[in-house]
Amino acid sequence: MQELTRPGRSADWRGRPPPARPVGARPQPRAGTARRDPAPSRLAYRLHRIWLTPVYRRVLRVGLPGFALAMVVGLYLADESRRAELSGGVTAMIEKIQTRDEFMVRTMTIEGASPVVDKGLRAMLPVTLPASSFDIDLSALRTQVMKLDAVEKIELRIRPGGILSAVVTERTPALLWRHAGGIELLDAGGHRVASATARDVRPDLPMIAGEGAAAHTVEALALFEAAGPILPRLRGLQRMGERRWDVVLDDGQRIMLPERRPVQALEEAVGLHRRHDLLSRDVAVIDLRNGDRPALRLGLTAQNTLRRARGKPELGPDGRVSEPGDDKTAGAAGQGGSGQTTRPAETG
């Protein structure tokens, strides 16, 4: 018990260190010079308050620099010669960039064009080569070229190396069309390709005639296809009343086709010719306009032969009953297309 109440200070009592207590920094001794007053002066305080006012703040931060900038630019541009210098400099710079070697077009290559089209295309180019590619408006050139009838399609592009390349697809003429203005070459779609001076220029192409025939070239080509054995005798197709076709054969014979299904009607006529050798006889017109009731118009010789056999007076070349004794003229007038139609004369 005596150890618990130990009088006086013992060694181990003194040796225990004081508890570690986290303490803050001891205040620093004051420096020799007087400290600066931390309070803002009245002027600084007021200026700070003005700076915090939104209107002043906006004016000072946006308005003033903006005004200064506008002022400097305005003063600089007030002089006419400076403005001209500035715009001239800009133009020169643009010019310099556009006429760089990389942007220059030197040659023009044209593929798939006939010499006439080639020449026309070169004449249409608005600039003389070499020129800058910025000066060549390809889409405008294309619309201009497309106005040429002979050209169906054109691909224009500027290839690297300064080449303006044009790939031309020309229209191929498929028909000759004779109309009031002359003879024209048409392609399969009915578009004009070129004009022709005479039929003999392209004897290999079939011929169509009449107003509005160009709009039905597909039908006309189908009819030529269907003509078959009579093709060597075929002179052409004639559009009648912008409505239907007449097939015109070499000695003035005609096959009048209906408005609808003309190809079938022509095939029927060809069938008649095959079976009865119809077109070799003296038949002026085969009228197939009414599909249920085909009609024939006989030639003058055939009519007169029939009339002779019946003991009737013969017809003259004008279609009237001639005086007996005019046989000679009546026999020669077989070509006339204005003979009176007798129907029904013969059925196929």
Added chain:
Amino acid sequence: MRDLYQGQRAMRQMRRAAMARGVIAVLDIGTSKMSCMVLQFDGPGQFREEDGVGPMAGQSNFRVIGAATTQSRGMRFGEIGTMAETERAVRTVVSAAQKRAGVRVDHVIACLSGARPASYGLAGEIPLASGKCAEHDVAAVLAACNVPDFGRGREVLHAQPVNFAIDGRSGLADPRDHVGNRLSVDMHALTIDGDAAGNLVHCIRRCDLELAGVASAAYVAGRAALVEDEQELGGACIDMGGGVTGVSIFVKKHMIFADAVRMGGELVTQDITRGLRVPTTVAEWLKTRHGGIEATGRDDREMIEVGGETGDWEHDRRTVSRADLIGIMRPRVEEILDEVRVVLDAAGFEHMPSRQIVLTGGGSQIPGLETLAARILGQNVRIGRPLRINGLAQEMTTPGHAATVGLALFAAHPQDEWWDFEMPLESHGVRSLRRAVRWFRANW
């Protein structure tokens, strides 16, 4: 009385204007520190339920956007001693808070801890002519309070109606539309020294700021540190500041008493300076870092180097034990608490239903104060931290900033004061003129 009424009404108008602009500053002018907070009022409903922000005791309609604290200058015992020095300190703290907030503030609500506050209970009674209490009856009964002689140069800082009674039905918070014959009111008036208040107004004016309200530091500290139940059931707030220890007693959510003891933490520092013969800065450091109230055996062994720069080696290498420090601090703290006890006894605090005591202010951070205060003041003692408000920095949540936070609450939700009601027209001339005007209007 009428001048004061007009002045306070003007300040209320200023506060309303500041609320409309959305920015107001609160300025706690203490003896040892000055703090300023810039509040922004966004209106209610800036938070939804799912944001995790609760109603925050109804304080969610504003937030702190800038706060600053600086050492106070030119202040003694909670009053302005040197005007120019105080003005500089106000400029420093307002400028720093403005800079942090990024906005300019023009309206400021200030609080004052000293200036010898005195508390008065006033009573008034009027007959109700219409048999029903109307709005103007409330104003009339407030004006009918028998005002005692406050003394020369005293200004009324707060005049809050605490209790209304109609025909013996007492304890009414809002007497309007109650039926009865007689309306009586109990009002609590707090007066301060008029010169000190005038100095404060002048100082704020010098800083290009408009004063939108003045409050007692003891009152606003109580509003921040006392929780709602303590304010309702009865509690006292002891705001232990640097120069002044403020006492305010709350019951039924109204302040019924306020007083101040002209002793505070700076007195403790002064005692340490004298007792240990050290500079004031070192004494302050010793107090805040090593100070305490309850000495234990271990404190005898904890030696603190005091230091010094006199050039005398023996003097500069002195050490003091923590027990010595506590031996100096404890009697002074005891004396302060004894004075507080006297004030509470004078106020009749022992008759309150709930005798909760909340210690707040910078002085309440002395370790072991709770035990000492419980021995002197009563059993229900706790250290009060200010209410949490939106945007408050961590450094401002210490008990030392209770008055600042309370001032923010006061700015957001001021309690009804006498000057919030229309003063009835008393003078005969105005009344007869108005009657003449009415007669003209009715007949032509």
